Amino acid sequence: MKPDELARIALENLWRTKLRTVLTTMGVIIGIGALVSMVSFGIGTQKNVTSAFYENDLFTSMFVTPVEIDVNRAISGDVEALAGVLYKPPSPLTDSTLSEFQAFPGVEIVFPEIRFPVKLSLNGNETQTNLRALPAGMGKYKPYNDLMAGHFFEADTGRSIILSQELLRQMKVLLKTKQLRHRTPEDSLRGMRLVEPDSLLGRLVTIGTSVVDLEQMTGLPMMFMQGRMRVPFREIEHHFHIAGIQETGQGFDRPSMISGAVIPMGTAESLPRTGFNNIWDVLSGKHDREGYSSVVVRVNHVNHVEAVQDSIETMGYSVFSIMDQLSDMKKGFLIFDMGLGAVGTIALIVAALGIINTMVMSILERTREIGIMKAIGGSEAEIRTIFFVEAGMIGLMGGLFGLALGWLVTKIANAVANVYFIREIGFTVHFFYIPLWLVLGAIAFSVVVSLLAGIYPAARAAAVNPVDALRHD
Amino acid sequence: MNTTEKNETLLQLVRCSRTYMKGAVRVHALQDVTFSMQEGEIVSLIGRSGSGKSTLLNLVGGLDRPDHGEIRIRNENLTQMNRNGLAMHRRFTVGMIFQSFNLIPSRTALENVSLALAFGGRNRTERRAIAERLLESVGLRDRMDHKPGELSGGECQRVAIARALANSPCLLLADEPTGNLDSRTSAEILELLGRLNNQGVSILMVTHDEAGAEKISHRIIQLLDGKIMDEKQCRRDHETG
Numbered sequence: 256m257k258p259d260e261l262a263r264i265a266l267e268n269l270w271r272t273k274l275r276t277v278l279t280t281m282g283v284i285i286g287i288g289a290l291v292s293m294v295s296f297g298i299g300t301q302k303n304v305t306s307a308f309y310e311n312d313l314f315t316s317m318f319v320t321p322v323e324i325d326v327n328r329a330i331s332g333d334v335e336a337l338a339g340v341l342y343k344p345p346s347p348l349t350d351s352t353l354s355e356f357q358a359f360p361g362v363e364i365v366f367p368e369i370r371f372p373v374k375l376s377l378n379g380n381e382t383q384t385n386l387r388a389l390p391a392g393m394g395k396y397k398p399y400n401d402l403m404a405g406h407f408f409e410a411d412t413g414r415s416i417i418l419s420q421e422l423l424r425q426m427k428v429l430l431k432t433k434q435l436r437h438r439t440p441e442d443s444l445r446g447m448r449l450v451e452p453d454s455l456l457g458r459l460v461t462i463g464t465s466v467v468d469l470e471q472m473t474g475l476p477m478m479f480m481q482g483r484m485r486v487p488f489r490e491i492e493h494h495f496h497i498a499g500i501q502e503t504g505q506g507f508d509r510p511s512m513i514s515g516a517v518i519p520m521g522t523a524e525s526l527p528r529t530g531f532n533n534i535w536d537v538l539s540g541k542h543d544r545e546g547y548s549s550v551v552v553r554v555n556h557v558n559h560v561e562a563v564q565d566s567i568e569t570m571g572y573s574v575f576s577i578m579d580q581l582s583d584m585k586k587g588f589l590i591f592d593m594g595l596g597a598v599g600t601i602a603l604i605v606a607a608l609g610i611i612n613t614m615v616m617s618i619l620e621r622t623r624e625i626g627i628m629k630a631i632g633g634s635e636a637e638i639r640t641i642f643f644v645e646a647g648m649i650g651l652m653g654g655l656f657g658l659a660l661g662w663l664v665t666k667i668a669n670a671v672a673n674v675y676f677i678r679e680i681g682f683t684v685h686f687f688y689i690p691l692w693l694v695l696g697a698i699a700f701s702v703v704v705s706l707l708a709g710i711y712p713a714a715r716a717a718a719v720n721p722v723d724a725l726r727h728d
Numbered sequence: 729m730n731t732t733e734k735n736e737t738l739l740q741l742v743r744c745s746r747t748y749m750k751g752a753v754r755v756h757a758l759q760d761v762t763f764s765m766q767e768g769e770i771v772s773l774i775g776r777s778g779s780g781k782s783t784l785l786n787l788v789g790g791l792d793r794p795d796h797g798e799i800r801i802r803n804e805n806l807t808q809m810n811r812n813g814l815a816m817h818r819r820f821t822v823g824m825i826f827q828s829f830n831l832i833p834s835r836t837a838l839e840n841v842s843l844a845l846a847f848g849g850r851n852r853t854e855r856r857a858i859a860e861r862l863l864e865s866v867g868l869r870d871r872m873d874h875k876p877g878e879l880s881g882g883e884c885q886r887v888a889i890a891r892a893l894a895n896s897p898c899l900l901l902a903d904e905p906t907g908n909l910d911s912r913t914s915a916e917i918l919e920l921l922g923r924l925n926n927q928g929v930s931i932l933m934v935t936h937d938e939a940g941a942e943k944i945s946h947r948i949i950q951l952l953d954g955k956i957m958d959e960k961q962c963r964r965d966h967e968t969g
């Protein structure tokens with residue numbers, strides 16, 4: 256008989272015994288559903304984490320400092336280390352050093368790292384953050400090339416600021432995004448204002464910076480003795496216009512990982528401020544020292560990080576890159592993937608055993624039917640093929656419905672988790688991701704496992720002795 | 729319709745033996761049986777239960793193999809066939825019916841017959857046409873779409889006969905075809921077999937109904953303990969068909 260005729264007979268068999276078919280397929284559906292949801296969670300998590308890193312260019316950025324400050328040793332009172340930090344003359348990070356860095360292959364942009372704590376206020380609602388200064392050139396790169404509203408700075412000067420969705424939320428402004436569009440402003444806003452992102456452009460934001468009050472600083476020991484402790488800082492306010500709004504990334508972008516507020520480089524340099532390095536400088540009496548305290552070097556691909564890092568280190572600077580930490584992270588992911596894979600494999604083995612079990616049971620049940628098929632001239636190869644096709648079809652259906660089940664599970668789990676996320680954090684996270692290869696892979700896997708699971712039952716079916724099978728008592 | 733000539737050998741068993749092991753005990757189900765049948769003949773096997781009738785039929789049907797001896801049908805030697813050859817023998821050369829009908833319960837009468845036709849390599853339209861014609865010829869024109877569970881024993885046996893004839897076998901093998909039927913239905917089935925024989929179908933039948941067998945058979949062979957004990961010629965005095 257032709258293969259398509261045999262396939263038709265197999266399909267007829269499945270169709271005529273619907274209940275048995277459904278029960279058998281159910282085992283496969285559950286196995287594949289569990290597999291798909293687990294793997295998609297693994298992929299989703301990995302994607303969320305890596306995209307968080309990529310979007311914040313942490314992978315391709317490195318941070319260069321003039322000297323190795325062993326802060327731990329210094330803080331723990333190691334006098335020598337402290338002395339080393341304070342008195343070893345460092346190679347300065349000057350503009351000419353920056354152009355040397357710029358010349359290394361793969362380097363995209365080099366700029367001094369300026370980051371200092373500020374108080375932000377909008378409509379009288381305040382929050383605190385680390386303000387970051389970036390050159391206009393960063394407008395070409397993620398995430399600044401794709402802002403939610405407005406544009407990145409075109410010049411390095413000007414009192415413009417880019418704010419993140421999350422910072423705005425902290426200042427009680429909720430943006431009308433896709434996820435929030437359908438909600439009525441009244442219901443769960445809890446004192447928030449719901450606005451269109453574009454309507455915020457050009458609005459005034461007040462920035463408060465602290466500066467060290469040198470006069471108070473010198474009077475510190477005296478004050479201490481008199482028991483009049485006063486913080487030696489003074490606050491200055493500046494006004495900025497909102498130039499753009501940056502979407503808080505999906506997934507595991509923690510607000511602290513991204514620069515929630517960005518102003519132009521030139522503006523920042525002229526802003527009176529105090530950061531950690533400045534305090535250090537003040538304490539060590541070097542507040543007039545030459546060069547930058549920290550520089551960001553950004554390469555166009557992670558593959559360039561190591562070479563550039565080596566070159567800069569041989570020039571006598573200290574370099575920190577996330578890639579150094581990455582090997583540990585990769586190990587973590589590997590273990591995570593292996594764990595998911597193990598659970599998925601167990602799910603598959605369980606599904607496969609289920610298929611073998613039900614197929615063998617079905618053959619025991621159908622011994623007479625097989626005997627009949629043999630008596631009317633079915634050859635062993637044909638009977639084997641019929642059972643093989645039945646197993647394959649069960650695998651295909653189990654794969655398709657299992658995929659649907661897995662998809663449903665991820666949708667429900669995601670929705671449930673995001674009820675919490677929307678309420679507490681204000682944005683949604685896609686925990687699950689089902690790429691095309693997973694769709695096709697799950698179906699193929701289901702079919703292949705079912706076929707493999709069907710080999711033994713099919714062989715048994717073909718080997719049934721017709722005389723025994725047809726004996727009537 | 730009877731194109732094959734009588735007195736031409738259809739089936740030949742030469743010193744066939746079949747021994748089964750029942751635990752440690754050897755059961756000689758068939759011992760040195762030599763026997764032949766002509767084209768167009770209808771031969772009945774009778775004998776006590778356990779005398780080896782079914783064993784003989786299964787050997788001829790290619791469901792089982794003898795330990796010794798030779799079986800020939802027309803020009804084919806069954807004992808030299810491999811497993812696939814035996815499957816082809818069951819498919820095209822013989823058709824079998826059983827006491828318990830052995831229909832597939834999930835398939836309708838038409839579908840049961842169609843399955844045999846499918847193994848015979850017929851396409852869908854051929855299958856339908858041939859199956860309908862066969863079921864009509866056994867008197868089941870109105871019951872084609874019923875499943876075995878919805879048919880009486882006699883009707884089931886008619887379906888089984890239609891299925892056995894699906895691929896135009898040269899020998900119909902019937903193992904107690906009336907064993908599960910009441911006497912009236914038995915008579916009808918025997919009559920149907922007699923009519924088929926008149927149309928040229930050679931039949932080898934196992935039965936307990938010696939009187940019924942005498943009416944339609946050319947010869948009756950009696951088995952005892954795996955050996956042929958007696959053989960008698962019958963005068964066929966029925967003439968239906």
Ligand SMILES: Nc1ncnc2c1ncn2[C@@H]1O[C@H](COP(=O)(O)OP(=O)(O)O)[C@@H](O)[C@H]1O
Nearest residue numbers: 748749750755757776777778779780781782783
């Ligand atoms: N598969 C088997 N295994 C063991 N013994 C068998 C088997 N088939 C038949 N027999 C034995 O062979 C003998 C002949 O059986 P069978 O041909 O079925 O007898 P009949 O059909 O005449 O009643 C019996 O004693 C039976 O028990």
Ligand SMILES: [Mg+2]
Nearest residue numbers: 781782783903
């Ligand atoms: Mg018997």
